[in-house]
Amino acid sequence: MPEDKIDPHILEQIRKLEEKYEVMGQDLSSYLDGLLYSDYLTYWDYIHLDTLMSLQTPKTGLKDEMIFIVYHQHTELFFKLILWEIEQISFHEDLNAEFFIDRMERINRYFELLENSFSVMVEGMERDQFLKFRMSLLPSSGFQSAQYRWIELSSTDLYNLTSPDLRAQVDPEDDAEKLMEAIYWRRGATELASGKKTLTLKQFEEKYFSSFLHRARKFRKKNLLKVYQNNFAKHPDQERIISVLRKYDLMANVYWPLAHYKSAVKYLHRDPVDIAATGGTNWQKYLPPRFQKVLFFPELWSEREKAEWGKAWVKSQLDRAAEHRA
Ligand code: HEM
Structure with a gap:
């Protein structure tokens, strides 16, 4: 031509x-030759559909185990997106309030979706099936989700993730290794009878402990709390910024944990095999936010709000249940 x-x-x-x-x-x-000979892209190749569909491999013949696997995978994908957004904020070379707010709103949206969809777990499986297939999965637990821990380590100072009753023994300026010794979640994986680390915790730390240290150090000056303190604490848009951060604190540390807690209560409550089914941990005293008291942005809450952490939600649920009965 x-x-x-x-x-x-x-x-x-x-x-x-x-x-x-x-x-x-x-x-x-x-x-251009390469372009000439290459195939047209298909949907299934682009999203690696065959690989994706090959990743659900139940350990038992119980049908509802498929729901359990798919829902965990779905949650991990959204955890991935949350980390993706946090990293864009933390390592932005020219961060401004609009970008910060926009990305925080995305994160809140992902957490909202996770909270709202938890009914797939709470209402969407047969309890008898769950209690059976759960025994084939021991000692694994969602507790071993490394992405969940990375989200925490990227969101706030490591000191804020230490157990409240161990805080007197550590200092915010301590090295990450020392602060990790007091991390709140170790308490959730301690054997009721002996006080020793559970196998769940030992395996988890063996695989990921160095990645936790690495992340804690990488985000020491770049976590979301630090980003707020260094860039936006006196910003004209401070009100909007505080509002998205408070919402994030609630989503990540109250609403999602409570939606999750409801599933533990539904499936593991009142049954003599409860403790065995969770690998021997004291989840009832560990999972509720009012015991954990994890807050990413403590300075954005009043003393009263901190003291009441996690309680308002429980009250709202009780009120809703009462309305239902009336
Ligand atoms: C029927 C559904 C579920 C039940 C009964 C359940 C139960 C539990 C229990 C009892 C714990 C305390 C640790 C332990 O004893 O193992 C725990 C921790 C945890 N689970 Fe689940 N879980 C369910 C679904 C999920 C899902 C879908 C996820 C998504 C990844 C998840 C993520 C987690 C995380 C991140 C922790 C640690 C929480 C923390 O340290 O505060 N769980 N789960």
Whole structure:
């Protein structure tokens, strides 16, 4: 085809491509050959559908185990997105309030979706089936979700993730290794009878402890609390900023944990095999936010709000149940 018949827009694109490849010392013509011979992209290749569909492998023949696996995987994918957004905020070279608020709103949306969808677990499986297939999964537990811990370590100072009753023994300025010794979640994986670390915890730390230290150090000056303190504590848009951060604190540390707690109560409550089914941990005294008292942004809450942490939600649930009965 003579050159004057070629769409000028396409000629312009070829010129730009030539410039792009020249900068890197590459030959455009070879790349155009590649384009000529390559296949058209399909949906299933793009999202790796076959691989994705091959990742659900139940350990038992109980049908509801599939729901349990798929829902955990779905949650981990959203944890991945939450980490993705946090990293864009933390390592932004020219961060402004609009970007910060927008990305925090995305994170809140992901957590909201996770909270609202927890009914898939709470109402969507047969309890008898759950109690059976759960025994084939011991000693694994969602407790071993490393992404959940990375989200925490990227959101606040490590000191804020230490057990409240161990705080007197550590200092915010301590090295990450010392602070990790007092991390709140160790308490959730301690054997009721002996006070020793559970196998669940031992295996978890063996695989991930160094990644936790690495992340705690990497985010020491870059976590979301620090980003707020260093950039937005006196910003004209402070009100909006505080509002998205408080919402995030509630989503991550009250609403999602309580939606999750409801599933533990539904499946593991009142049954003599309860403790065995959870690998021997004291989850009833560990999981409720009012015991954990994890807050990413303590300075954004009043003393009263901190003292009442996690209680308002329980009250609202009780009120709702009472309304239902009336
Ligand atoms: C029927 C559904 C579920 C039940 C009965 C349940 C039960 C429990 C229990 C009893 C614990 C305390 C630790 C232990 O004893 O193992 C725990 C911890 C945990 N589970 Fe689940 N879980 C369920 C679903 C999920 C799902 C879908 C996820 C999503 C990844 C998840 C993530 C977690 C996390 C992150 C922890 C640690 C919480 C913390 O340290 O505060 N769980 N779960």
